[in-house]
Amino acid sequence: MGLLVNGEWRDQWYDTEKTGGSFERTKTSFRNWITPNGAPGPDGQDGFPAESGRYHLYVSLACPWAHRALIFRKLKGLEEVISLSVVDWFMGENGWEFSDRQGTIPDTVNGASKLYEVYLKADPTFTGRVTVPVLWDRKTGTIVNNESAEIIRMLNTGFDAFATRQAPDFYPADLRGEIDAINATIYDAVNNGVYKCGFATKQEAYERPFHALFEALDELEARLSNRRYLMGERITEADWRLFTTLVRFDAVYHGHFKCNLRQIADYPNLFGYLRELYQWPGVAETTDFHHIKHHYYESHATINPTRIVPLGPDQDLAGPHGRERLKAA
The missing domain is CATH 3.40.30.10 (Glutaredoxin)
Structure with missing residues (x-):
């Protein structure tokens, strides 16, 4: 870049x-x-x-x-x-x-x-x-x-x-304080955290965000054990901000950025949540794994000098998400 x-x-x-x-x-x-x-x-x-x-x-x-x-x-x-x-x-x-x-x-x-x-x-x-x-x-x-x-x-x-279709207000006034707070945590540790791991050029500079990333993912896994979405019953912008990192995690960040302690597929709640958001009407159409994988593995020659693009993982995001067990939105 x-x-x-x-x-x-x-x-x-x-x-x-x-x-x-x-x-x-x-x-x-x-x-x-x-x-x-x-x-x-x-x-x-x-x-x-x-x-x-x-x-x-x-x-x-x-x-x-x-x-x-x-x-x-x-x-x-x-x-x-x-x-x-x-x-x-x-x-x-x-x-x-x-x-x-x-x-x-x-x-x-x-x-x-x-x-x-x-x-x-x-x-x-x-x-x-x-x-x-x-x-x-x-x-x-x-x-x-x-x-x-x-x-x-x-x-x-x-x-x-x-607008040509009805959609929720993803930043409702009564939840803005809580949304802003969790956005800040997720941005630093997860959204930007994977980049801090992947683009680090010294061991200590890699390890610090690595530990913070998986601490945050562990906390999100616990949070989503009894909430359908990050704010509870209502889906908000915080969910979509998290989704775009989660959907790239196993395909790119886990290997390419060395975020390899666990995959999202290893977290039952996070993986079910990822599946539900991916299956939200219209969202899968915005997600292009060919562009995602080829961009990271081909563009970052300092990380992947051969520019070989991995064929895996074999990840089924269209399968049952199991989030119905929580109170419906």
């Missing part, structure tokens, strides 16, 4: 020597907000009004952060409201690129061949990592937001007037 420095592309990986061998994720840069009427966002960010056909979403099917946005676009019935581009699974010296391979969708808005060209159109002097998802505004010709946690909240309620 490269980055832009004052508008110039550089094929440059994270410098873990400066961080003692630890992987530290950089913050996203575009943080404006879409609201039903264009009012400012929750923290006073510039507001963009929700309109059908105005916004475009750039994603990778491999990326768990982009997968969140893709799931919300699907569950909220926004496929005809927000158009879509999908980058190639391979991320090489030019970062994310567009291609005509299976599962990809070209950039029909800006005609870019590389995602960093979209960033440069928004800001010709941009400095930072070029990441997905990206929410683009056709009308003003700029990036509204590239932070997945904020994009899913915009999709959750901002476009309700245009």
Whole structure:
């Protein structure tokens, strides 16, 4: 993964020597907000009004952060409201690129061949990592937001007037404090924890997040023993934020990122929960294991220099999940 420095592309990986061998994720840069009427966002960010056909979403099917946005676009019935581009699974010296391979969708808005060209159109002097998802505004010709946690909240309620299907409010007011708290724990130990294991370049820097990851998974296993979802009876954004890591875990993170103490399949409650979420209407359609496996195993040459993509595991996510024993949502 490269980055832009004052508008110039550089094929440059994270410098873990400066961080003692630890992987530290950089913050996203575009943080404006879409609201039903264009009012400012929750923290006073510039507001963009929700309109059908105005916004475009750039994603990778491999990326768990982009997968969140893709799931919300699907569950909220926004496929005809927000158009879509999908980058190639391979991320090489030019970062994310567009291609005509299976599962990809070209950039029909800006005609870019590389995602960093979209960033440069928004800001010709941009400095930072070029990441997905990206929410683009056709009308003003700029990036509204590239932070997945904020994009899913915009999709959750901002476009309700245009939605083609009914869906729950995944961030209900009465649960926001609890959702925010568990999101913070899961992000640090699980969502980002697998990356901290996989991209570490020193033993101690790998072992610390490894232990934190499996402590968190053990706690989640216990939590889900008597709750159907993380918040109890209601499915929320916290579940979908966790799902996109769980669904990649056994296929990629367990081996490729050395997160190999246990698989998700070894946790009865977590695995049943993963199966239920995967079987939620529309979600399996957003999950592409070919893109997922080929991205990680082919793109990270420092971890997998042969770029051989494993054929396993043989994992049946369509089987019975057994979550009916808990109180129905």
